[in-house]
Amino acid sequence: MRIQGKELPIYPEHPVRVVCLEHLERELDDYVDKYEVAPDTFALSEVDEPGLSHSCMVCGAEGKIVLLHVKGM
Numbered sequence: 641m642r643i644q645g646k647e648l649p650i651y652p653e654h655p656v657r658v659v660c661l662e663h664l665e666r667e668l669d670d671y672v673d674k675y676e677v678a679p680d681t682f683a684l685s686e687v688d689e690p691g692l693s694h695s696c697m698v699c700g701a702e703g704k705i706v707l708l709h710v711k712g713m
């Protein structure tokens with residue numbers, strides 16, 4: 641996963657989620673509940689990944705934040 645211009649390894653068993661600001665808190669809570677890790681968060685504009693959705697996974701609005709779990713962070 642290319643983030644802030646660097647290639648960072650992520651845990652493949654922990655998903656990548658894109659959300660709008662409105663749904664950020666809820667998805668953070670959900671991520672912790674489901675995967676028992678606190679995700680790392682980046683602005684969508686910092687993440688350069690082909691095929692990554694640019695829409696909120698909850699409501700379909702413009703995505704702002706990416707939740708994922710970087711190895712070693």
Ligand SMILES: [Zn+2]
Pocket residue numbers: 659660661662663696697698699700701
């Ligand atoms: Zn949303």
